[in-house]
Amino acid sequence: MAYQTRGRDPLLDSSMAEAIEKRGKELAGLVLLAIGMMATAMILTYHPDDPSWMSATDAPVKNWMGHLGASIAATVFMVIGWGALGFAIMICGWGLRFTLHQGEDRAVSRLIFAPIWLALLSLFAATLTPGTSWSATHSFGLGGLFGDTVLATLMGLLPFGAGLSLKLLSLIMAALSVGVGLFVLGASRRELLLAARFLLVGVIMSYATFRAMLGRGATGAAHASMGLKSGVQGHLQRRAERRAEEAAYAEEEERAARIVPPAPARKLRAEPSLVNRQPNAPAAQAAPKTAPVAAPAPAPAPKPEPEKTGGLLSRMPSLIRRPEPEPEPELVDREYHGDLPDTPGPDRIRAKIADAIKSRRHPTEEELEVQEIPADKPLTKGRGRGPDPLLLAPRSAQLPPEPPLTAAQARVPQAPMQEPVNDFATDGAYDDAAYDDSDFAIYDDEDNLPPEPVLQARPRIPAAEPKKVVQHPPRKAPQPSTQARAEAQPALQFEEKPQFDFELPALSLLTNPAKIERHHLSDEALEENARMLENVLDDYGVKGEIVSVRPGPVVTMYELEPAPGLKASRVIGLADDIARSMSALSARVSTVPGRSVIGIELPNDNREMVVLRELLASRDFGDSNMRLPLALGKDIGGDPVISSLAKMPHLLIAGTTGSGKSVAINTMILSLLYKLTPEDCRLIMIDPKMLELSVYDGIPHLLSPVVTDPKKAVVALKWVVAEMEERYRKMSKMGVRNIDGYNSRVEDALSRGEMFSRTVQTGFDDETGEPVFETDEFAPEKMPYIVVIVDEMADLMMVAGKEIEACIQRLAQMARASGIHLIMATQRPSVDVITGTIKANFPTRISFQVTSKVDSRTILGEMGAEQLLGMGDMLYMAGGGKITRCHGPFVSDEEVEEVVSHLKAYGPPDYVGGVQEGPEEDKASNIDAVLGLNTGGNTDGEDALYDQAVQIAITDRKCSTSYIQRKLAIGYNKAARLVEQMEEEGVVSPANHVGKREILVPEQ
Incomplete structure (x- = not known):
């Protein structure tokens, strides 16, 4: 279906x-x-x-x-x-x-x-x-x-x-x-054939054009001569017609002058050919023309001269200055004629037209009369009319009343600022045939002349522009280090990563600097601040000029060029007043080394945060050859500041609570951990506050657990002194001067599989009397750098100030060559903590914000640290006294924990037992003797001194501290200890009310 x-x-x-x-x-x-x-x-x-x-x-x-x-x-x-x-x-x-x-x-x-x-x-x-x-x-x-x-x-x-x-x-x-x-x-084939056809036609047309240009050269002269001849004939015919017209205009002018005589007026000598013809003010506004230039100074009226009826050469200025075809003038009569005879309307209009054309062709002296003298005005570019000139008040009393058609004021054209060109013909006897006018045959028609060239005014002196004070210092683009490039480039999956016993931490564990918001002030704002600062200084009587403005991430430095005779101390003393007047948190004023300016540092409204990863990823840190690099931060201009602890060789840090001191210590520790392996650098951390450095407990770089007990800190410092003495003995055996030379010798020996040996004289031969030598062999071993970090030195000085100061003095004086360096920090930079001995042995210091000028002078030797902003803002004084302002990087607790977790993954640290337990008794006594700290248990030398003191007291039956000091030629303190010991053992009695002691041992 x-x-x-x-x-x-x-x-x-x-x-x-x-x-x-x-x-x-x-x-x-x-x-x-x-x-x-x-x-x-x-x-x-x-x-x-x-x-x-x-x-x-x-x-x-x-x-x-x-x-x-x-x-x-x-x-x-x-x-x-x-x-x-x-x-x-x-x-x-x-x-x-x-x-x-x-x-x-x-x-x-x-x-x-x-x-x-x-x-x-x-x-x-x-x-x-x-x-x-x-x-x-x-x-x-x-x-x-x-x-x-x-x-x-x-x-x-x-x-x-x-x-x-x-x-x-x-x-x-x-x-x-x-x-x-x-x-x-x-x-396609059709497109290719079409392109070939176009190329062929282009070649043929180019060839034909070239041949045509060659053909013109043969007949060009004939055509040119014929053109010149016809042009001359036409020009002569037009000139004859113009003369006939001028005769008719002259007759009309005489008739008008008989009716109303001209009003008297102040005249200006001007050349008719040099005047920019314009019928009246409205017509000038309707037809833009070249802007007039400044009018020359008034001159006396010239004598009457006969009418100039010269040839073409006499009219050359008007020809070369004739503008483009002008519009037809308006039906405005420039003069008041009073009661004119009654004439028919058309005849009157025709008469006005004739007068207007006459004024356009040949202005009379009456038309050149000055009614107002305009002020100078600048030229304008192009053909447009510039702004209207400023008009002076007209002399209305000397002028007849104006008809309604001429009620508006008409500007009189100004003569150009050029040398006037004199006409060649000044009388009627001039013969045109005597000159060859063929050169001017190019002007075939009077009404089709070339445009008038722009008149050049006298060059005006430009106004002095304000000097640009904002300077952005040339800063090279930050180049990443090898580690930063390796981490940024992802490894392919089929590449096998090399296996190492220890791998340095990755930069990805730190905060990415791309997430930090950057703030930049515009040049206009900086210029405005500079001018405001100049006004503030002028209010306080400081004369000078801000010659440069250098913006940075945290502060902006304004360089002041003071007036001659102005003391820098006067400006420096106005720091608080400048900060108040500029509505700033603080202001630091100091001289700029090597320059004649005074630097005024004002904080920015929006402060940028300095990130540690940005410094560690720079080529200055990662690819440098520094042994112990420290990333301190950025300077005022934003460039990284990287310093070597091995060259300092020790660092002293001071600052109040909350100024960024502990964060700076963390950044310094991370700088070492990102650069050096445990085989290259070992750390001893002493933290009496038990908070700041405890997070590093368990990393492979530690020689001992973080020391938090002040008494154990003294033991640890004494162990460092003993280690320094041991290293000096090893380097002496090796014949090298520092740790770098020793380690290079060790590397060479290990690469060749050799053992270290030293020939030592053990005595003399009994038979021959010649010396006997033995060879002492020992296994080579590299010595790592040791960095001792003390977070709070004031607590240690309170517990055992004398021992701490003795250990620090010994290490600061001698530990550099052995590769042992100190970083000590305190939040109480007073003279009892930072003593003169410590300051003399710590040429490199860093000061964060402090509370007073006295503390600033204690740590740096000058004022300025009290004006810092806090939160990592520091003054870094390198060896030699040069002070640089830096902005320390920020590192969070999470970043520190991630780095520590990465380091702990490589196994437990290899602790040295003697750091906290202390050396053996004989070594401890020797260390105390070296340090001059024989306070606990008498050594063999002190026992001998005690025996001598007892013998002197028994023999001379006289005992006092000064007497024992003179007899044994020892110090007062040691003599006092000997006397006290004799008192404890019952050799002498306690001193009576006059200070004398009795000898309790009978005379022997």
């Missing part, structure tokens, strides 16, 4: 469907064109230093397509080199075809061969010789890795020399690239 099905009508008719299909292709073509242009920009702006998945850098992206474009361009260039340009050409070509509906149906069949075309382009680019800049930044040629590989294979197959093979392959690849490229781009 068959069912009948009714055919459904289509939703859209054929014409509508075809139109939609065309619009869709056009839209697709436009999209392809946009993609092709972006691809072209991406490829043409490719730069090898842009960040990508193959290279990591903090430099700004130079590719126009941003980070994505830089990554894609780097990948494509690495594979096929400059053959990547074929992508952009292909996309743009097919986008144009889809847009113009030219051969878009051939897209699929042609684009199949696109990879072959790209390969040919890459191979052709590989045959080209790269430049020096390309070779310096790339490890492959212009054709990428693919082009280099295929080119090497093909050159190996050809039986020619390298040079000939390269040139032959270059020609072949060029021809193939062009042919295949035309095929891929969809070129």
